[in-house]
Amino acid sequence: MHSADAVESIQREMTVFARRARASAGRLHPELSLVSYTLLGHVEESGGCRATDLAAHYALDKSTVSRQVAGLERAGLIERRPDPKDQRVQVLHLTRSGRHILDRVTQSRRAAFRERLTGWPAEDLRRFAEYLVRYNA
């Protein structure tokens, strides 16, 4: 396989993956869309972040994030705390319920993934993940 073909494949397969991921996420966890799940995960990992941070990291319009965040708050999964340093800012944090649901969904997603990746050598998994991170950096 030449580099040009590899590039072609990467592009196409990523697209296929994304579509399937979204579809199956919707089926498995009606309570938490793939987008919500991703944002929720980011909020947890970051230990409190702003809507703008989410928008920048996921290349989303701030209006999109604003609405997603509103939905998550309405669902009681995150809460907004004022930033004492800057009155414009709302720092997002998971609620107890948000953490709980995130954990449940993560478990179940992980199980599905693991099944899918059964038989992959650990080394390949590691390298696959590393490629993706490097690409998106």
Place this chain on the structure above:
Amino acid sequence: MHSADAVESIQREMTVFARRARASAGRLHPELSLVSYTLLGHVEESGGCRATDLAAHYALDKSTVSRQVAGLERAGLIERRPDPKDQRVQVLHLTRSGRHILDRVTQSRRAAFRERLTGWPAEDLRRFAEYLVRYNA
């Protein structure tokens, strides 16, 4: 990095990638969305296929494909030919114009990708593509 973390990363980074791809595709080629481009590419590669084939391969609902195909036909990029073996079937083929646009967009996408992947050893590219194909298989 342990396997569980790798799995987590793969999932997340794929999502990020997909979103960026869609956004940038829309910006670079307003005349051909990412979905259209993908389907068009598949039709060319297969050398004539049915809408149902597309739906199966991309895990899309047949109604979605039907509408996408209708759009591509309206745009003059593909044409439907009756299948002599089965009157229900419409075999999809690229038109001259479809082939032309597909080529142009492919060139430009490839250039963008290549720039992005500058500095990647060919071996890594090859392996990255292989992982993706294996995963989606």
Place this chain on the structure above:
DNA sequence: TCGGGGTGGTTGGGTTGTGCAACCATGGGA
């Protein structure tokens, strides 16, 4: 000190991609 450009966030409006369900037409056996 005050005015203005920059930044965080919300809202209104519109587009696109998608799935589900109901439907039609054709095909292929029992």
Place this chain on the structure above:
DNA sequence: TCCCATGGTTGCACAACCCAACCACCCCGA
């Protein structure tokens, strides 16, 4: 000949987006 399966279209609803306009607040320089 009937009946079910299959390929495809259409109506309907919805989620995720983006852009533009807007408000509130921050901060820097004249």
